[in-house]
Amino acid sequence: MDFDLPESAVAVRDGVAAIGARHGLDYWDRCDADKRWPEEVWRALAGGGWLGLAVPEEYGGGGQGLLELAVAAETLAASGAGAAASFLYLLTPAFGALTIARHGTEEQKRALLPALAAGESETCFAITEPDAGSNAINIATQARRDGDDFLVTGQKIWISGVERARHMVLVARTIPAAEARPRVSGFTILLVDLEEAVAAGTLTYRPIPKLGTNTVASNMVFLDDVRVPATNVIGRVDEGFAVLWDILNPERIVAAAGAVGSGELCLKVARDYANDRAPFGRPIGANQAVAFPLARVKAEVELARLMTYKAAWLWDRQRPCGSEANIAKLTAAEAAWQAADRMFQAHGGMAYSLEYPVARLFRDARIGKNIPVAEELVLAHIAQHELGLPKSY
Known part of the structure; x- marks a missing residue:
């Protein structure tokens, strides 16, 4: 059992992180406030080949898989985008390119995949x-x-x-x-x-x-x-x-990856504030009431990452992954929400100030518990298919 990321995924992580470093929290705050698509990031991802990762090489892509897409979404989210990163990797790379690459006709692949891989066309x-x-x-x-x-x-x-x-x-x-x-x-x-x-x-x-x-x-x-x-x-x-499930499982996995990255980002924002804020002569992060909840969320984010990678790994090998995709989505969404909540709490009254990214990350993290599938239905699926309990709906 090898838990090292393949070299292809490491290259994706490093390449997307370099773009994210140039477009941090302030950039994403402005895009959100202006209700504007992050065009500069989109073009940078396209130029680096980071959008066509799962498109076969003969159609202009990277010839990689869902694991690499998940790593890209996670990395972009952690760099400052938060939950917004999921959309950049869901709408075109997953819903469009991944679906056509796996289920499209040869004519569809040749007509559509090169432009999708290059970010010149969107779905x-x-x-x-x-x-x-x-x-x-x-x-x-x-x-x-x-x-x-x-x-x-x-x-x-x-x-x-x-x-x-x-x-x-x-x-x-x-x-x-x-x-x-x-x-x-x-x-x-x-x-x-x-x-x-x-x-x-x-x-x-x-x-x-x-x-x-x-x-x-x-x-x-x-x-x-x-x-x-x-x-x-x-x-x-x-x-x-059958095609639909081959769309919905990657949707859950990429959403989970974005939530993992969002959780990491919220933890970083909370950690930095907890290290800097010292109203009683020492950082508030020295208090266990602040440190322990953040440490627990870190553990939950790490567990969610493992399940997300496992689900993507299974999908890439065309093996059943419905339960894994659902569990990844469930655990990652909960970890991201808990991270956002603890980030909010660590900031005290300043959490309400729009001078900080807390409000955006807090708002965006909450939706993961409802989409792309409500957590109640995920639990119903796990109860039926993993525990053998009667169908509840």
């Missing part, structure tokens, strides 16, 4: 609906056949990055839920050309005001007979559920 992912959040079985967005095309009608919610993306990886039903046997059949994954759909007026969207992660907009999306060529199906018609 987003659309699964959640107003009446079908965590229960994907109830998705109502329909794709009906029209000659050589599909016409897609429905509504999606909490779709991040639509305003920047060229393509949307969309989950639709080609067999209505009431008619699907088994219930997980009848899903099809479609690649929607957003530029064409918006120009045609068949796809519209509007941003949702949010508490945090303001470096990327999240949107309501409305589809009214959006035309999608059948050649834009990813995987097989009616058999998209």
Whole structure:
């Protein structure tokens, strides 16, 4: 059993850390306050080849895997981005490039992967609906056949990055839920050309005001007979559920990696303040009431990192990793939240000052317990699949 990171992952960590060092806490605070995509970081990551890590070399990528993507997301988060780092590695490198590299046709790979690897084209992912959040079985967005095309009608919610993306990886039903046997059949994954759909007026969207992660907009999306060529199906018609899980597990793993990095960042901010603040003649970090909670969170972050790497390692080897991905997401989100909470507490009244990054990191850390899947559903999955308890929902 070897716990050393492979050389490829070490190179990713060092390369992304160098970019992060040039764009620290102040930079990310400004992007969040201005509700602005971190364009400078995006371009630097693209220029260094750190976005196309999981794209095969023959399509212009690094030929690496999900482990390297996870390390990149973790490193960027720890450098100052916090939870915002997850979006840079989820929206295009994971949802787009990873999915197409694993499940796309040869034509799709050649047409799309080089631009995705270079950061010249971007993607987003659309699964959640107003009446079908965590229960994907109830998705109502329909794709009906029209000659050589599909016409897609429905509504999606909490779709991040639509305003920047060229393509949307969309989950639709080609067999209505009431008619699907088994219930997980009848899903099809479609690649929607957003530029064409918006120009045609068949796809519209509007941003949702949010508490945090303001470096990327999240949107309501409305589809009214959006035309999608059948050649834009990813995987097989009616058999998209297998592809869907191969999207959702990496989503959980990359989100977990971002949470691990966010936890490390919160601990660093808390540690620096605890070493500098000395209202009674010695640093407050010398008090066990401050030091012990931070030390406990450090242990939790380290454990979450191990499970995140294990889940990514399994996925890269095409081995089952559903439970590991869920456990990684659960533990990393909790560790990040506890780190943010203890960072907040260590700062005392100054935690409320926007002169410090505490407020942004605190707000952003909380959402990890709810997305990309609520922790209650993760616990239900673990109870059923790992403990053999009856299904609870």
